[in-house]
Amino acid sequence: MTKIQFFLLTLSFATLFSGCASQSESASSVSRGEGYFAGYGCATCHRIGNEGGRLGPDLTTIGFRKSKEWLDLWLKNPPEWKKNTLMPNFYLKDSIRKDMVDYLVSLKGDLYESKERPWNKSDLMADPRKRGETIFNSVGCVGCHGVTGKGGYPNNNVVGGAIPTLTRVADGFSKEELKDRIRKGSIPAPANPQSPSPMITMPAWGKILKEDELDALVEYLYSLRPPVSEEEAW
Ligand code: HEC
């Protein structure tokens, strides 16, 4: 018997004997979801805390940054939301998808409180830009704004159909304004007020990040400005 078969067998017993009080049911759907996450090999591509792969976004704060409704939609069929995504459709059964969503919703970044935050290593503390880059990737800015802020992630019912790119924010915002923008987050205006609201919003990062972490993010975003060419620079 393979590890996964054994795991699924244990899981079905666990389901049989799980209680029916609603509180314990939701607690157990989270732990079942955690088991499925391992069983389906999601960690090959995704990190949670200090473990997992890097082909896809870090999911340590996924329950803070994305809504339950969106997560369910995404897991149903990733390429339907984002064409050409590397993430395969797992054709999950409804009950499995529900448990997995409950698990993802429970991941709000608390893991970083108990373990050392990955961007607080001493070499990074001495280099705010690099530290900002590590925060950008670890807390999942990358999951909405793309690798190095290049964008390309879809949103529904917004002008242009996409989440903003961040490579030119240095031209539009002072450092203080930029920090405030990240701290407070925002809800995009719907392109068409008659259609359903955009499902992806900019989270208020001040709720989980400290002032010095926001400062490091600002340093990183400022560094993304494309280099000014020699001609323009005269
Ligand atoms: C082959 C690699 C791969 C596997 C396996 C994989 N994913 Fe993904 N996943 C990605 C990539 C890449 C993205 C980002 C979307 C993109 O850029 O295409 C993503 C995005 C996501 C997101 C949204 C992240 C965000 O920041 O918005 C969630 C949630 C997610 N995956 C969950 C899962 C779960 C649950 C599983 C297992 C059932 C899984 N993934 C398996 C590659 C993978």
Ligand code: HEC
């Ligand atoms: C869940 C998706 C999501 C995540 C994760 C996310 N953002 Fe955003 N962000 C958005 C959306 C959507 C907007 C547009 C908001 C609007 O139109 O009001 C936005 C806007 C912004 C803007 C303003 C850009 C402009 O041109 O007006 C900045 C700066 C920004 N985000 C930085 C960040 C940083 C830094 C992080 C990580 C700490 C982050 N975002 C994580 C979705 C996200």
